[in-house]
Amino acid sequence: MCADTPDYKETLNLPQTDFPMRAGLPKREPEWLERWAEIGVYDRLRDKAAAKKGSDEARKPFTLHDGPPYANGHLHIGHALNKILKDMVVRSQQMMGRDARYIPGWDCHGLPIEWKIEEQYRQKGSNKDDVPVVDFRQECRRFAEGWVDIQREEFKRLGVTGNWADPYLTMDFHAEAVIAGEFQKFLMNGTLYQGSKPVMWSPIEQTALAEAEVEYHDKESFTIWVKFKVVDPVAGDGAKLKNRDLVGSYVVIWTTTPWTIPSNKAVVFGEDFAYGLYEVTGTPDESWANVGDRFILADKLAGDVMTRARLQDDMYTRVRDVTAEELSGLSLQHPLAGAEGGNGEWDDLRDFRAADFVTDEEGTGFVHCAPSHGMEEYELYRDLGMLEQVITYNVLDDGSFRSELPFFGGKYILSRKGKEGDANKAVIDKLIEVGGLLARGRIKHSYPHSWRSKAPVIFRNTPQWFAAIDREVGDGQDTYGKTIRERALTSIDQLVTWTPKTGRNRLYSMIEARPDWVLSRQRAWGVPLTCFVKKGGLPTDPDFLLRDAAVNARIVAAFEAEGADAWYAEGSKERFLGSDYDHDEYVQVFDILDVWFDSGSTHAFVLRDREDGSEDGIADLYLEGTDQHRGWFHSSMLQSCGTQGRAPYRGVLTHGFTLDAKGVKMSKSIGNTIVPEQVVKQYGADILRLWVAQSDYTSDQRIGDEILKGVADSYRRLRNTMRFMLGSLSEFTEADRVAAADMPELERWVLHRLAELDHQVRTGYAKYDFQGVFQAIFTFATVDLSSFYFDIRKDVLYCDGDSDRRRAARTVLDILYHRLTTWLAPILTFTMEEVWLERFPGEKSSVHLEDFPETPADWLDEPLAAKWANIRQVRRVVTAALEVQRQDKVIGASLEAAPVVHVNDAEVLSALKSVAFEDICITSDVVLTKDPSPTEAFRLPEAAGIGVVFEMAEGEKCQRCWKILTDVGNHSHPGTCARCDEALG
Template identity: 80%
Template sequence: MCAETPDYKDTLNLPKTDFPMRAGLPKREPEWLERWARIGIYDRLRDKAVEAEGTAAARKPFTLHDGPPYANGHLHIGHALNKTIKDMIVRSHQMMGFESRYVPGWDCHGLPIEWKIEEQYRAKGLDKDDVPVVDFRQECRKFAEGWVDIQREEFKRLGITGNWADPYLTMDFHAERVIAEEFMKFLMNGTLYQGSKPVMWSPVEETALAEAEVEYHDKESFTVWVKFKVAEPGDGPLAGAYVVIWTTTPWTMPSNKAVVFGENIAYGLYEVTGTPEESWANVGDKYVLADNLAADVMTRARLDDSMYTRLRDVPVSELEGVKLTHPLAGVEGGNGEWDDLRDFRAADFVTDTEGTGFVHCAPSHGMEEYELYRGLGMLDQVITYNVMDDGSFRADLPFFGGKRILRAKPKKGDWEGDANAAVIAKLAEVGGLLARGKIKHSYPHSWRSKAPVIYRNTPQWFAAIDRTIGDGQDSYGTTIRSRALTSIDELVKFTPQTGRNRLYSMIESRPDWVLSRQRAWGVPLTCFVKKGALPTDPDFLLRDAAVNARIAEAFETEGADAWYKDGAKARFIADAADPEAYEQIFDVLDVWFDSGSTHAFVLRDRADGTEDGIADVYMEGTDQHRGWFHSSLLQACGTIGRAPYRNVVTHGFTLDEKGNKMSKSLGNTIVPEEVIKQYGADILRLWVAQTDYSADQRIGPEILKGVADSYRRLRNTLRFMLGSLGEFSEADRVAPDQMPELERWVLHRLAELDKVVRDGYAAFDFQSVFQSVFTFATVELSAFYFDIRKDALYCDGDTPRRRATLTVLDALFHRLTTWLAPILVFTMEEVWLERFPGGESSVHLVDFPDTPEEWFDAELAAKWAGIRRVRRVVTAALEIQRSEKVIGASLEAAPMVHVEDAAVLAALKSVDFADICITSGLTLTGDPEPQEAFRLPEVEGVGVVFEKADGEKCQRCWKILPDVGHHAHAGVCARCDAALG
């Protein structure tokens, strides 16, 4: 600049804002949390709905029902993902005009808390069984209360909105009352029964487990090939031969009652003709084996194909009517325990894909065997009670009494007890083994203790899911299963749709629901059984409405502890029957029944519940298809006749950056608290929004850095808008029909995005919402519209073009801040308050603004798509000149642009294309492109010939124009001279 030329910097309308580029979220977010609490955001939204009742602005209720986390530890990244998705659903629906309520809740009963209290007792030298049960339960309650308070603050720190002052707890007295009432509905409608069948049992925790409480891990198990000698008929063609079975649970051999074969399997009779030095096979032994598996079995027995021969086919008809001898039959010291002949029959679950083609049956420890013999009416002949609660054999079981299937505590990660080894040793000793080995396979473990589980026959309480319910709620079926399957097909929408198939197949094939647990901390099974009666007797269970009412009333005021107080039985039965004729049940309900009942005491009973007791959305992880989604569906179908939800939304699991499951041992865990300390909760929320949560997601340091970079780019866009809108007023507003085309194109894009945003939020698709808005903000706004209009904003005087730009910026501000508010709850509040700093102002108190239909202009959009394509060729051509140092900025250029298409050329001539390309000049022509013209292969018919701009550089706007220096103000162009006045 010449020395005599004035400095025009202060005459420019440069952005002015105190909005910092560095967010400082970890420090500032707690301030916004305090502010929201002070002005009562959640309650004010509820008041807003009340005020609108009965008017045209009345808000339709929308309720996401919270699946309760367990109150026993700090939050992990899965909690953060889960609650953030829920929060985005709740907030977005609120801002789309719904009355969107969210009542957070906690699951408070159950084994993990009970264990913690037992640990505390053991540390003090106390025995749980020596402590009054009510005192023990009170300790559990206090423990849960403490963790509820801790987790509540951790959830709030994530920016989760909801009724935190009044959450629901499954241990609240009213909740315990309703859970008991829901159970008693099963009692009264005939679906409750006591049965003795194999259930998944945790010897470590000494209780039955539901499928949802089990996870599968690899486990190394002993395998044995065991010989059962053919005993009857003694003169039959198979007399003296052995039927060989294979099992991965040798500990079940003392409970064997039968062997089964497959009707469609080809069997053969094989004879041993030679043996190596080490083998349990003997020359002359004859084995019946499935032909497809015989070679493998012989190899396991260390026999090569020269050491045995196949004698003949064994047709299935020859197997029918055969009886077998247990390998321990007649053994000295066996006390006749295994002397009875073993049943031998066909079963449809036998295959010849592994093993021997025969399956040993211990119906007390296997569901398929149990179902087979139940169907035959032979359970009383085959059920055993050899395994105790702690997984040890009964003390008087010959050879094995007191041996444990699992250790009480693992040794170097190994839970294996001494039972398997003892059984294998005894079978080897009596000549009952053909081979043994080990196998690594997927095996059920308790997700709490991480210990393996077993199938064990115990008396338990069940809900029959195929028993007809006579409650008059038959719209969707007459059984729990039929109602559940119909609900899935007709009443529930699944996101993603794969969740439907997963839940349907589980319900379709599941057995009866095991309701009982042998623990102390929970809601008891509030029922009485008649002494001396059998479970099949009509009067076995006391069914009396007055008794049920007394129980419910007591639980409402005293909680479930009332069940355990002295005199409870007489108090509740009263004059309904002779209390001494009945036994009180002290098992507690499966905690999944607790959480499955929440629809009743939250959705139905609370003032902020729903009118029909049905939630709009249940949203949890994919494991809840066998957990909360599943138990809620079964429970509600048993009591209200249908699913308690209209939508089921599912998210996947969170993995590290390499796709590995997170674990402390690997050191790859990401703790929400640490992410918040480093980046702030909004970065964690943005990570959630950027992921496809329907699949497994990855998170780690590098991924979070990328998220933070996206955040910075978005923040820069917002900062530009704030800086430009500082002095905007209603007097500046310009009607759309008075705007330049570029501004009307932006309005059109807003109209398009409005639909994308609303549809995306309605479909719970936050990834598409954020990606669409982010791309628009950073590419179409920052890199295109803002880049073009900076010149008008900074350098124009009070021109219609500048006012139109400000009007569009205002429209952008209101839409970007509200559209993104459900995701970036803290940042959008900061942006909003920077512009509207009133005492109780908040972006979270407003709705998405309505977008006028007239903003949508498909014809204009098509025109500008063509303009932008040509612009890409121009900017690419100028970038080459810049990289080669021919020019320093695009304003130094005045290119010649050759456009073949006449319609496109006319469109370009109808706008100030030089402004659009940010050049000082530009010539448009339909002449053919010269050879030296720059082209882009993907944009046909356009060529650009670079030319430098003629004239002098305006010292105010930096455009190079011929008229610079010919106006009243020194060194400026005509436009700037007019702006200077």
């Protein structure tokens, strides 16, 4: 610049904004949270919808029903994933014109909380049984209340919107009253019954468990091969057993639960398997087999069994086939039969028959049956009408054998700390003593554990209360089926949309195969089974259960006023039965309901009963992790089908689990956990939200420092895009607005892309495809805008005066601003509020009060898009050619160039000549020609028929816009081009 040439920098329309490059999210996000609370954003949206109710502009309600987290600890990263996904659903549905309601909730009853209080008691050397039950329950209530308050603040910190001032709690009095009322519907409709069958039982917690309360871990177990002797009973007509050579042989069973042998009542075989009779011809010293012993085994497994018994191939021989017909005529003796001191406990012959659950994949081809400790065996003998003969009650609540059981009384299956007890060893030792053991070993296998105590569970026959899912429900709501199972399966296929679709198959198969629902738990903290039974009556008696609507109503009314503690108050039986019944004739049930019944009932006291619930009592969406197919999705389906004849939801969305950066499940013991609080403190909640949006939530998600750094980089790029728009829109007013029809082609092309993107965004949000939505917006912002449109239009925005094309560009920027901020608001909740307030800082202004702007259909222009696709392809060749010159230090900036562009296609060449292609390429000039490309021309393989020859721009450099033009210096303002001279006036 010459000494007498003015500095034109101050005359440029440079961006003006206070929007900072550095977000400072950890510090600033709490300020926006306080602001939203002050202006009441959630309530204002509800008021806005209420004002339009009944009008042509009425907003259709959308209800995402919150699956209640458990109120007993700080949030983990899985909680954050879940709640952020829910928030994205709610916010996007709201901004697409719905009245999107979200009532957060908590599960407050159940064993985890009760266990914590018991731990506190044990630390003080006291016992919960020494405390009045109501006092104990009150301590549980206070514990839950404390964690609800903590978790509420942690969820809010993530930017999650909702009715936080009035959430639902399963321990609220109204909730407890409704849960009791929902249970009474099962009582009254005939599906409730008391039965005694094997259930998963926690000896440590001394209660039955549901499948959803169980997790599977590897466990090392004893494994034994036990001999059941074939005996020769006298048949009723005096005939002897025909197959005499089988008498005295042994049927061998294999089990991983030696403690169940004292409860054995039968052995079963496979009807279609090949069995053989094997005789021992030699033995090593350490084997429990004897020469001459004969064993009946499945041929496929015989070799393995003999190896386990330490018999080599030359130590036994196969005598002959044993047919299924022969097996069915045999009688077996328990290995403890006749044992001295056994008091005849095992002297009865064991039942022996075929069963379809026997396999020949492992074991011996025979299965020992203790129907009190195995569901398949229980169902077999139930269907045979033989339960009374085969059910035992040898195992007590604490996992010990009843004291009077010979040899084993008082032995524990598990120790008090959940480790191996002394029962298995005692059984094995006794079998060795009586000669009943052929082999033993250990096996590591997947085994059910309580997810609370982490201790193994057992299958134990115990009286429990069940909901029969195949019994006709006597409520007249038969549209989707007559039984709970029929209604559930029909609902799954006819009423529910599944995201992803595989969720349908998972829940369908689970409900199709599941047994009756175990409703009862033997604990104290929960809603009791509010029913009475006839003293001394049998569960099969028609009047065993008291079914009286007036009694039920008194119970519900008391719970509504006083909570479920009313059931435990002194005189409660007399109070509820009233004067209609002899109080001494009835027994009050004090089991509590499975907490899954609590959470499964939430649709009734949230969706149905609340004013801000769902208008038809059905949720538009349930959203939880994949484990809830056997948990909340499952129990809610069963409960609702039992009480209202159909599913409680129209849609179900499931997400995967969170893993560390290497794909390993997070564990405190491994030290690979990442907690939301740490991420929020380091990066801010919006980075965590963006991680969720960039993840494929239908699979398991990985998270770690490097992953979060990548997310933060995407965030910075997007933030710069928003900052550019804000700076360029400084002082933009409606007077600057230009109609779409009057805009240059480049601006109309941007509008076309916006129209395409609007459809993509709305479709994506409607399908809950947040990854697809964000990727589409991010690609548009970084590729179409920052790298193309903004790059081209910087010259116009900075250097033009009040020109039509500058006003058009700013109009497009305003249009872009409104769409990008609202489209991204459900994801980047805090940042888009910051962007919004930068332009609209009103006292009650918020982007979260806005809807997605409607996009005119006539912005779509496919011919224009096709034309500009060709222009962009030619531009890519030019910019690549210039980059070579820049790297070779021939030029420092593209404005120093005036390339010659050779284009074979006449239509493409015409398109280039119809626009200011030098501006598109950000060069000072460009020459367009149809002449064939010379040999030295630059080419790209993917752009056939296009060649670029580099030429330097001729003329002087304009001191204002830096273009090199031949007219510079010929105007009234020194050192300027014609355009800049005009802009300076």
